[in-house]
Amino acid sequence: MSRYDMNREGPTRRDYMKYSGAVVGGSLLAGCAGQSGSEAAPTQTGTGDQSTAEPTTAEDRYAVTMSPMGTVEFESVPQSVFTILGHHVDMLVALGRGGAINAMHAPEYHQSLYQKFLHRLEGVSIDWEGLYSSWPPSKEKLYELDSDVHVADPAKIATAEGWDNNSLQEIESNVAPWFGNTLSGTQQEPPSGWGDAYKYYTLWEIFGKIAQVFREGARYEALASVRESMLQTINASLPSESERPSAALVLFSTSGEKIWGYKMNHPGYYAAHTRPLGATDALADAVGDGYGDDGRNITLDTELLLEADPDVLLVLGPMAGSHNLDDIRSQLADNEVTREITAVQEGRIYAQGARRQGPILNLFQTEMTAKQLYPNQFGEWPGYVDGDPYPEIPAEEQLFDRQRVADIITGAGQ
Structure with missing residues (x-):
């Protein structure tokens, strides 16, 4: 039973969907595979957004289980979707539902970031101009949006000012259910009262659950297959641990006065792109002013960064348009402390x-x-030019097939 459902008196949700309080076990992959063989994908537009959906009958009712909600029962595929954080937004785009999103946190930021990557996926585009910026969410706005599902984590919502279990129940009952998982990002400790209900998932496990909500098991399986093939290619060519570089994943404040470091090999989907690569985390044992997420992230200064001395410096921010990578390189090279860092001296x-x-x-x-970490094994990174899309990489040096991914998202060839 979910934490916010403990005092429920009875089902009050509109007929569109209803909530079931019992947590049901079951295999994610088995559930998706069951969908893949029997459910055709909805008709898609050229941008990968759903244009129509077949009407459903009582026999089409289905349920999906994920922590911390428990089991949520749906009577038809959601058409209007409220969401907040980027991982859920990304999942909806991947399922061809980018146009169904009616809210997200910082839509301008997400649009700027995603346009850089989607430029390389033919036929996949987004337009999130003017969407409601949804963190922290307004209960009144949720009524106004009247979404079919809130793809957001109720345990995360519970940390926002003005929200409690009664508010969560009210929206779930009168508007639409909650269905999301966010704290798995760093396996962050749930807020008070949610510990017994909370389970951590990998990024792709959460994606599989979201795919079940939209009855898109086939799309999930196809994209998961692309990722698995890429990981097999990477694992087959990784150098021995003794030959791997040390690296640090950092974010500089826009003023340049602060540096934040992030654990590259820590459990959670925040490290889903660095952990499989097995580089030595130069900040694994760094001690700084801890903040958030139980100390998994640390506030650095230039001396601590020099002490860590990474061979490779991975910098968050430039691809979202909030930082200029050339400026960061110049600042590091001009600073009497950071100019001694190996990554700075070697231009990595x-x-x-x-x-x-x-x-x-x-x-x-x-x-x-x-x-970026292993150019000898996987080809040189061509570099990112500020303001440009994800760089073009020759087909023979790509680690996954862009056209295949685009076709999965848009439904081409189905």
């Missing part, structure tokens, strides 16, 4: 996208980081 400072990633970013960022 590279742009990264975002830690809060879904399947699309995960595919691109795994390829990108593999090339």
Whole structure:
């Protein structure tokens, strides 16, 4: 039973969907495979957005289980979708539902970031101009949007000012259910009262659950197959551990006065693109002012970064348009402390996208980081030019097939 459902008196949701309080076990992959063989994907537009959906009958009712919600029962595929964070947004785009999104946190940021990557996927585009910026969410706005599902984690919502179990129940009952998982990003401790209900998942497990909600098991399986093939290619060519570089994943404040470091090999989907590559995390044992996520991330200064002395410096921010990579390189080279860092001296400072990633970013960022860390094995990273899309990489040097991914998202050839 979910934490916010403990005092429920009875089902009050509109007939569109209803909630079931019992947590049901079952295999994610088995559930998706069952869908893949029997459910045709909805008709798709050229941008990968759903244009129509077949009407459903009572026999079409289906349920999906994920922590911390428990089991949610649906009577038809959701058409209007509220969401907040980037990993869920990414999953919806991957399932051809980018146009169904009616809200997200910082839509301008996400649009700027995703346009860089989607440029390389033919026929896949987004337009999130003017969407409601949904963190922290307004209960009144949720009524106004009248979504069919809230793809957001209720345990995360519970940490926002003005939200409690009664508010979560009210929206779930009167508007639409919650269905999302966010704290798996760093396996962050759930807020008070949610510990017994919370389970951590991998990025692709969450994606599989979201795919079940939209009855898109075939798309999930196809994209998961692309990722598995890429990981097999990477694993077959990784150098021995003693020959791998040390690396640090960092974010500089826009003022340049602060540096934040992130654990590259820690459990959770925030590290889903770095952990499989097995590089030595230069910040694994770094001690700084911890913040958030139980100390998995640390606040650095230039001396601590020099002490860590990474061979490769991976910098968050430039691909979202919030930082200029050339400026960062110049600042590091001009600073009397950071100029001594090996990555600075050897010119191995590279742009990264975002830690809060879904399947699309995960595919691109795994390829990108593999090339940045291991150019001899996977080909040279061509570099990122500020403001430009994800760089063009010759087909023979790509670690996954762009056209295949685009076709899966848009439904081409189905």
